[in-house]
Amino acid sequence: xxxxxxxxxxxxxxxxxxxxxxxxxxxxxxxxxxxxxxxxxxxxxxxxxxxxxxxxxxxxxxxxxxxxxxxxxxxxxxxxxxxxxxxxxxxxxxxxxxxxxxxxxxxxxxxxxxxxxxxxxxxxxxxxxxxxxxxxxxxxxxxxxxxxxxxxxxxxxxxxxxxxxxxxxxxxxxxxxxxxxxxxxxxxxxxxxxxxxxxxxxxxxxxxxxxxxxxxxxxxxxxxxxxxxxxxxxxxxxxxxxxxxxxxxxxxxxxxxxxxxxxxxxxxxxxxxxxxxxxxxxxxxxxxxxxxxxxxxxxxxxxxxxxxxxxxxxxxxxxxxxxxxxxxxxxxxxxxxxxxxxxxxxxxxxxxxxxxxxxxxxxxxxxxxxxxxxxxxxxxxxxxxxxxxxxxxxxxxxxxxxxxxxxxxxxxxxxxxxxxxxxxxxxxxxxxxxxxxxxxxxxxxxxxxxxxxxxxxxxxxxxxxxxxxxxxxx
Numbered sequence: 001x002x003x004x005x006x007x008x009x010x011x012x013x014x015x016x017x018x019x020x021x022x023x024x025x026x027x028x029x030x031x032x033x034x035x036x037x038x039x040x041x042x043x044x045x046x047x048x049x050x051x052x053x054x055x056x057x058x059x060x061x062x063x064x065x066x067x068x069x070x071x072x073x074x075x076x077x078x079x080x081x082x083x084x085x086x087x088x089x090x091x092x093x094x095x096x097x098x099x100x101x102x103x104x105x106x107x108x109x110x111x112x113x114x115x116x117x118x119x120x121x122x123x124x125x126x127x128x129x130x131x132x133x134x135x136x137x138x139x140x141x142x143x144x145x146x147x148x149x150x151x152x153x154x155x156x157x158x159x160x161x162x163x164x165x166x167x168x169x170x171x172x173x174x175x176x177x178x179x180x181x182x183x184x185x186x187x188x189x190x191x192x193x194x195x196x197x198x199x200x201x202x203x204x205x206x207x208x209x210x211x212x213x214x215x216x217x218x219x220x221x222x223x224x225x226x227x228x229x230x231x232x233x234x235x236x237x238x239x240x241x242x243x244x245x246x247x248x249x250x251x252x253x254x255x256x257x258x259x260x261x262x263x264x265x266x267x268x269x270x271x272x273x274x275x276x277x278x279x280x281x282x283x284x285x286x287x288x289x290x291x292x293x294x295x296x297x298x299x300x301x302x303x304x305x306x307x308x309x310x311x312x313x314x315x316x317x318x319x320x321x322x323x324x325x326x327x328x329x330x331x332x333x334x335x336x337x338x339x340x341x342x343x344x345x346x347x348x349x350x351x352x353x354x355x356x357x358x359x360x361x362x363x364x365x366x367x368x369x370x371x372x373x374x375x376x377x378x379x380x381x382x383x384x385x386x387x388x389x390x391x392x393x394x395x396x397x398x399x400x401x402x403x404x405x406x407x408x409x410x411x412x413x414x415x416x417x418x419x420x421x422x423x424x425x426x427x428x429x430x431x432x433x434x435x436x437x438x439x440x441x442x443x444x445x446x447x448x449x450x451x452x453x454x455x456x457x458x459x460x461x462x463x464x465x466x467x468x469x470x471x472x473x474x
Contacts, residue, residue, distance in 0.1 A: 002233035005252030020047040028130035036064040036305035060128035068312035076209035101230025109240040122172040133273030139169040147202040162225035175288040176269035182376035198260035202247040206254025218373030244292040254299040259290040277308035318342035340390035350390035358445030365435035399438040409437040
């Protein structure tokens, strides 16, 4: 059965040995973030972390690293915890084909138990806030899902966006939000501001484990994250109506924050230790005015640590970036076999593909850069042959070292868009992008000496399965 809220997933993690309760009293800074940072350094089986004895807070319940290992990610999708990353991506791609699955609207959402409005609105009364990195400019909500609608087409369910955006707490009822231009909420805000209007938003914290996965997926503008969540869950996504804004929000959230992005108002936000492993500086960002907070009794505050990879962020956005790119590329190039966009949110992508003719692989690389995700992220593409596993880095490095003639197989395209957070962009938001064609040339391209490749023996796959079985039975 899929999980309808965070708490039921935490229960499963604990039963599976993937939740570690920290029983000692800890400091909010630096202990909580440092522990989550350390979880990313102890291997791919790292557990989620639970803190409920935090100095200075009388009643805190904090969950960190919930998606921060391949085991936890597998359990979030209802798979056995031993499922490999490649198998998780393949299963993710299989479930994608069930899209769309219409959501199920439910009443009596648990987050309606408590409400703050008007002068009582105060984030500090509800959330045990702490900084994630020493250089952060303040407290951040970095694992929330933000809901907004297209002001020009508010009744189009698919154009209602559910996305993850970093938000800095700048007051008891104020947040500064970073809407990257390629993201849907930035388009919603631009339309609202052109009309001189505020943009209503709902922010949900402590969601069921599929919500953070779909909230970071690079879907088409008119594709519903809730309908994709249903496909990944194998059951309709439960949603409810936020009472103040009328937006559709996850039924099982711990906290629902409602308000508006104030039209044409900006305030300095940042710096923040980002997924790139570098701090982003202070920038003028839109401001959210909070008008209502609804929350479960004794809410669980979920956050994630991010910094130099790998951290929870990388496990969370790896498969949900790889699969959309795979599906979008295959729609035009059925020769594409697999896509590995696990690295730094897909700034680097490895693609395996067959070729129709000479130069074909480079065309696939250029198309990857113009997908919804590629426009803002994909800055380096490595193309490999269909018999090279893009998730097997030794194979990828072999292909690059043996098959690349740098003068002819490396293509650099200047002055393309990228997220401003990319540290190498200059100016911020503009970069050169690179395609490395590590595939075997095919006619009419006759370069090189690739006529007698060594292939795996026909019996190798059978023996690999046999050896795994023997090792597992020891």
